Amino acid sequence: SAPILLSDYRAPAWQVEQIELDFDLGIDATQVRSCLRLRRDSTQATPLCLDGEGLELLTIMLDGQLLSPDDYRYADNVLEIDHAHDGSVLETRVRLNPAANTALEGLYLSGPRESGFLLTQCEAQGFRHITFFPDQPDVLASYTVTLRADRARFPVLLAGGNPDGAGDLDGGRHWARFVDPHPKPSYLFALVAGRLEKIGREYVTADGRPVQLVIWAEADAIERCHYAMDALERSMRWDEQAYGRNYDLDVFHVVATHDFNMGAMENKGLNIFNAKYLLADPDSTTDDEYRAVEAVVAHEYFHNWSGNRVTCRDWFQLSLKEGLTVFREQQFSADMNSPALKRIEDVALLRRAQFPEDAGPLAHPVRPAEYREINNFYTATVYEKGSELVRMLAGRLGQAGFRRGMDRYFEHNDGHAATLEDFLGALGEANDIDLMPYLAWYGQAGTPRMKARGHYDAAQHSYTLTLTQHTLPTPGQAHKRALPIPVKLALFATDGRMLPLHLDGHSNALGDEHVIVLEQAEQSFVFRNIDAAPIPSLLRGFSAPVILDGDYAPTELALLLRHDIDGFNRWEAAQQLASRAYDALRDGGDTTALTAWCDALAELFDDELFADDALLADLLSPPGEIELAEREQVVDPARVHALRQELQQRLGARIGAGPLLRRYEALAAQTNRQLDASSQAQRRLKRRVLELLALIDAPAAHAVAAGQYQDAPSMTDRLAALAVLVRGNAPQATLALAHFRERYAGDPLALDKWFSVQTQLPGELTLARVQLLAGDPAFTLKNPNRVNALFGAWARSNPAGFHRADGAGYRWLVQQLRPLDALNPQVAARLATVLNGWKRLEPVRREAARSAISSLTTGPELSRNLTEIVQNILG
Ligand code: BAL
Ligand code: ZN
Numbered sequence: 001s002a003p004i005l006l007s008d009y010r011a012p013a014w015q016v017e018q019i020e021l022d023f024d025l026g027i028d029a030t031q032v033r034s035c036l037r038l039r040r041d042s043t044q045a046t047p048l049c050l051d052g053e054g055l056e057l058l059t060i061m062l063d064g065q066l067l068s069p070d071d072y073r074y075a076d077n078v079l080e081i082d083h084a085h086d087g088s089v090l091e092t093r094v095r096l097n098p099a100a101n102t103a104l105e106g107l108y109l110s111g112p113r114e115s116g117f118l119l120t121q122c123e124a125q126g127f128r129h130i131t132f133f134p135d136q137p138d139v140l141a142s143y144t145v146t147l148r149a150d151r152a153r154f155p156v157l158l159a160g161g162n163p164d165g166a167g168d169l170d171g172g173r174h175w176a177r178f179v180d181p182h183p184k185p186s187y188l189f190a191l192v193a194g195r196l197e198k199i200g201r202e203y204v205t206a207d208g209r210p211v212q213l214v215i216w217a218e219a220d221a222i223e224r225c226h227y228a229m230d231a232l233e234r235s236m237r238w239d240e241q242a243y244g245r246n247y248d249l250d251v252f253h254v255v256a257t258h259d260f261n262m263g264a265m266e267n268k269g270l271n272i273f274n275a276k277y278l279l280a281d282p283d284s285t286t287d288d289e290y291r292a293v294e295a296v297v298a299h300e301y302f303h304n305w306s307g308n309r310v311t312c313r314d315w316f317q318l319s320l321k322e323g324l325t326v327f328r329e330q331q332f333s334a335d336m337n338s339p340a341l342k343r344i345e346d347v348a349l350l351r352r353a354q355f356p357e358d359a360g361p362l363a364h365p366v367r368p369a370e371y372r373e374i375n376n377f378y379t380a381t382v383y384e385k386g387s388e389l390v391r392m393l394a395g396r397l398g399q400a401g402f403r404r405g406m407d408r409y410f411e412h413n414d415g416h417a418a419t420l421e422d423f424l425g426a427l428g429e430a431n432d433i434d435l436m437p438y439l440a441w442y443g444q445a446g447t448p449r450m451k452a453r454g455h456y457d458a459a460q461h462s463y464t465l466t467l468t469q470h471t472l473p474t475p476g477q478a479h480k481r482a483l484p485i486p487v488k489l490a491l492f493a494t495d496g497r498m499l500p501l502h503l504d505g506h507s508n509a510l511g512d513e514h515v516i517v518l519e520q521a522e523q524s525f526v527f528r529n530i531d532a533a534p535i536p537s538l539l540r541g542f543s544a545p546v547i548l549d550g551d552y553a554p555t556e557l558a559l560l561l562r563h564d565i566d567g568f569n570r571w572e573a574a575q576q577l578a579s580r581a582y583d584a585l586r587d588g589g590d591t592t593a594l595t596a597w598c599d600a601l602a603e604l605f606d607d608e609l610f611a612d613d614a615l616l617a618d619l620l621s622p623p624g625e626i627e628l629a630e631r632e633q634v635v636d637p638a639r640v641h642a643l644r645q646e647l648q649q650r651l652g653a654r655i656g657a658g659p660l661l662r663r664y665e666a667l668a669a670q671t672n673r674q675l676d677a678s679s680q681a682q683r684r685l686k687r688r689v690l691e692l693l694a695l696i697d698a699p700a701a702h703a704v705a706a707g708q709y710q711d712a713p714s715m716t717d718r719l720a721a722l723a724v725l726v727r728g729n730a731p732q733a734t735l736a737l738a739h740f741r742e743r744y745a746g747d748p749l750a751l752d753k754w755f756s757v758q759t760q761l762p763g764e765l766t767l768a769r770v771q772l773l774a775g776d777p778a779f780t781l782k783n784p785n786r787v788n789a790l791f792g793a794w795a796r797s798n799p800a801g802f803h804r805a806d807g808a809g810y811r812w813l814v815q816q817l818r819p820l821d822a823l824n825p826q827v828a829a830r831l832a833t834v835l836n837g838w839k840r841l842e843p844v845r846r847e848a849a850r851s852a853i854s855s856l857t858t859g860p861e862l863s864r865n866l867t868e869i870v871q872n873i874l875g
Contacts, residue, residue, distance in 0.1 A: 002372075003372050004371055006066055006369050006370065011041065012041070012136065012138055012139055012418045012743065013046035014046070014049075015038070015039040015040075015133060018141060019034060019036050019037075020144045021033070021034050021035075021143065021146070025118060025154060026098075026115055027099045027109055027116075030097075030118070031096075032093070032095075032130060032131050036089065036091075036092070037088075038089070038135070040085060044406075045550075046246075048084040048088075050080060050134055051079075051127075051135040052079050052133075053125075053128045055096070055685065056096070057074060058093040058094060059093045062081065063089055063091055067169070072484055085096075087639065092131060097667075102823040103825060103826065104826075105126040106122070106126045106128075106129025106130050106630070107129070111218070111259070117195060117218075118191070118194055119192045119257055120189065121265060122267070124374045125374065126187070126719040127186035133186050136185070137312050138184075139185060139186065140183040141178065142181070142183050143179070143184065143189060144164070145177065145179075145180075145605070147193060151173060155194075155195055156196045157175070157177035157193050158186050159190065160193060160268040160269040161268065162178065162180070162269070180269065181249075182308070182323070182336075186313050190268075190272060192255050195219075196218060197216065197217060198222065199226065200212060200214045201229055206246055209247065211251065211738045212252070215229055215254045215256070216251050217278070221279050223281075224285075228278045231297040231298065234298075235298040237333060238335065241720075242335075244407065245302075245410070248495065252301075253270045253684065255270070255273065257272060257273070258748050258785065260272070260273070260784065262378070263277050263296050264300045266304070266308060271301070273300070274785065275291075277292060277296035278293060278297070279293075279749060282675075283420075284308045286714075286715050298332045299325055299326065300346065302332070303321065306321055307321035309417075310414060310418050311416075311418070313418060316367055316368060316376070318382050319366045319386030319442070320423055322382055322386055323388075324423070326386065327386075328508075330391075333372070338615075338677065340569075341567075341615065344568055344571050346568075347542045347568070349380075350380070350384045351390065352360075352624055355630055356837055357381055357836065358381060359472075359840065360839070360840075361873050362379075364379070365381075365445045365477075366382060367420055371546055371868075372810075373868050374869055375458075375829070376583050376829055377866055381445070382654075388542075388545035392545075393424070393427055397431050398599060401433075401660070405428070406426075406826075407430070408426040411428060411650075412515035418487060424438060424439060442842065445474040445477055446469070446549055448469070448483055448544075448546045448547070449470050449547045450485060450544075451469075451551070452548065452551065454466075454534075454536055454551075454765060456532070461530055464527075465524065465525045465527070466522065467485075467518045467524075485517060486516075486517050487539055487544065488538075488543035489515075489539075489540060490537045491537070491566075492535040492537060492559065492564070493534060498558065500755065501513075503516070504525070504526040513540065516593065519628070534561065537551075537566065546665060554580060554593040554595075557580070558577060558597075559595075560573035561577060562575040566859060567612075570619070573599070574600070576632070577597040578623060582628055582644065582647055585647060596661075597651070598654035601619060601655070602654045602655045605620070614677070614681035614684050614685065617684040617685040619689040622647055622694065625799050629837070636842050637800050637841075641763075641799065641800035648691075648695050651694050652692040652693065657697045661700065661704075663689050664686060664689045664693065664704065671711075671713060672714075675701055698728050702731075705722075705730070705732070706725065706736065706865055708720070708721035709725065709732075709736045709739075715750070715753075719757065722736050722757055723757050726758060727760050727762065729769045737754070748783075751778060754795035755779070755793070756788045758773060760797065766798055767804060770791070770794050770812075774790065781819055781823055782852075785828055788827075795831075803845055807847075810835070813834070813852075814853065816854065820861050825866055826865055829863070829865035832869045835853055835873055837875070838850060838853065854874065857874070858868060
């Protein structure tokens with residue numbers, strides 16, 4: 001199919017003012033009657049065209065007249081109707097088979113046919129699988145939805161909007177109606193029907209609206225929804241306080257399902273969640289997962305304004321709602337937890353998931369210029385890099401200025417489908433600042449590389465910082481331009497003091513922290529009144545999503561690691577130092593960086609005044625294998641793994657098995673299952689200490705881990721112990737895995753962890769285990785969480801186990817993609833992106849990967865989703 005181009009965008013010729021939807025719900029057959037009141041743009045002569053995919057068309061009526069096949073054409077998923085005019089009413093009836101819908105797009109069945117429930121997923125283009133409609137985000141309609149179904153089989157009937165009546169029908173059936181007062185695009189439509197339990201809470205918004213908050217889940221899961229309910233209430237309060245945004249319906253429903261392609265979905269008034277991001281209890285949920293539940297609950301709630309009230313004009317603008325909402329969620333999570341730890345977590349994710357995407361054949365701008373399948377663009381670039389761009393803008397405007405700009409954005413675009421220009425325009429106008437130069441970030445793919453070089457002039461008492469930027473070509477973009485890069489910085493004296501900043505061009509003193517903006521390919525900044533060569537702390541808080549080449553001496557990084565008061569930059573100094581230590585191990589020779597890294601961390605480890613256990617755990621963790629591989633021109637994943645292991649062994653040995661064990665025991669003495677920050681921090685550091693111990697004294701660490709597994713009061717401790725046993729291929733692992741399997745047999749989310757953890761077996765052992773697990777009765781290609789827990793965890797989190805030199809890993813994964821694609825194209829296409837980095841592999845693996853991926857281009861036709869990914873990856 002031809003690509004869809006941003007440059008081809010035209011405002012729709014037909015709008016739908018109102019839609020009435022009637023569903024007669026059944027598992028194998030659901031009938032949908034839809035009644036559209038149409039508005040025509042009189043300046044366009046385009047005929048009425050509606051999207052519709054996989055629909056069994058029953059009847060069409062236009063203005064009360066039954067249409068004959070001469071009056072319309074339905075081909076290639078488009079229904080074209082003759083004789084419609086402004087004000088026409090079009091009624092269609094179609095039939096669907098939800099039970100046969102394995103793509104989980106449109107209306108489908110979650111769970112077994114006897115007991116499961118029906119639900120919808122419409123973003124991006126699922127609504128066309130439900131009825132005929134101009135299924136694009138710039139068509140905003142008022143929805144009235146009536147659901148009818150057998151009362152015993154579907155006791156709960158839900159749709160978006162406010163409830164507007166319910167009652168009995170003949171034959172044991174019942175009905176319920178919902179009216180949404182806020183016009184919305186079709187991707188925000190949702191319904192749910194089935195046997196579900198609920199928990200509820202009253203909420204009163206800051207502007208005085210009483211709201212019923214209700215979370216729905218199947219009976220065995222409903223008691224695990226209380227944490228999500230608390231998180232929802234915290235999110236609603238936070239959005240009122242931070243952005244002045246109030247909720248706007250009388251009810252807010254949230255539903256959990258185990259069968260979902262995404263993390264969750266922000267349907268107006270009826271959020272639907274992958275159970276993974278809603279259910280939580282200490283026995284089966286780790287601390288990291290608790291934070292993810294809080295973050296995703298907040299993210300979906302925040303969409304009510306950044307996405308629903310102000311939506312996107314077209315799918316190219318996806319980051320307008322996603323980048324912005326990720327940013328809002330990051331702010332919220334920072335406020336609820338530790339700002340420094342949150343920033344570390346987010347930047348680590350950006351580097352692990354987005355930088356490799358930006359550096360490979362799938363690189364695309366935050367606002368792509370073209371796509372074939374929009375579902376392939378729900379990427380780390382659109383989400384995470386998009387959030388970094390909003391963060392840069394927020395940093396440029398300051399807290400009050402950004403709030404002013406956001407108020408303007410919401411006010412000017414409420415009820416409309418907006419663009420990124422509308423966003424930058426509103427932020428800029430409210431502050432009398434031209435932000436349009438930042439638009440270049442949205443159109444240019446690739447991660448800028450910024451070089452910083454300092455020169456101290458003792459005679460002049462001046463320090464000149466010269467910054468240069470360069471972005472490598474990406475597919476379809478050979479030439480890159482300079483982007484505005486805000487660099488938050490401080491200067492440190494060698495005794496660890498921050499120096500007051502006197503920057504040329506600024507008459508007043510700037511305090512000890514300031515943001516300079518690199519706007520050209522190269523610029524110099526001169527600081528005065530400096531008595532000795534300073535050490536610059538650059539990109540504080542990660543003020544721009546770039547790769548920094550800072551030209552530091554190891555001792556300078558070690559000084560920042562010890563003294564920087566910016567928690568993020570402290571961690572960053574440790575990361576840079578670890579990377580340099582890694583280079584030293586790889587290249588041999590100078591060991592200064594390795595020694596400096598080990599010494600600095602050993603000193604912190606012993607420092608009784610350093611009380612932040614969680615930060616210490618992060619400081620003790622070098623960059624992951626994916627990040628380290630990004631430093632290589634040619635990647636041998638087995639070698640990267642071996643070097644990273646050696647790096648950690650050196651650190652463990654420098655700290656010493658005795659101190660590690662003593663620290664472990666001190667932390668273990670405090671073990672509990674509480675969720676407060678210090679209990680979480682204790683578990684985090686305990687895990688890290690145990691991991692380091694396992695690398696220098698495996699038998700001791702495995703004995704400790706086996707004990708921890710047995711006595712663990714929480715999933716965090718249990719899974720951490722199990723992971724140490726599995727990664728070390730310890731004899732105790734077998735029993736622990738068998739126990740885990742039995743204990744959590746009835747809990748799909750815990751069982752996902754059982755699958756995932758085993759993908760972390762070392763090296764050559766991995767593939768055989770993954771193959772064995774794929775034959776396990778509990779494995780199914782039909783469940784996205786299970787597929788990601790096994791194939792995704794293997795390929796993404798165990799690079800050395802996936803990238804076998806004999807290519808067997810690639811061949812086997814590719815074999816799984818075909819049947820997966822036939823069931824669920826979205827999940828297959830996303831999984832295929834694990835092969836994104838193949839071109840930079842060493843020659844033997846590169847050829848094996850190329851050959852495996854190429855095998856997908858012959859044989860039975862693939863979905864549009866997977867075809868696009870395969871074509872782009874091969875390049
Ligand atoms: N809109 C798709 C799921 C999410 O980003 O919230
Ligand atoms: Zn989102």
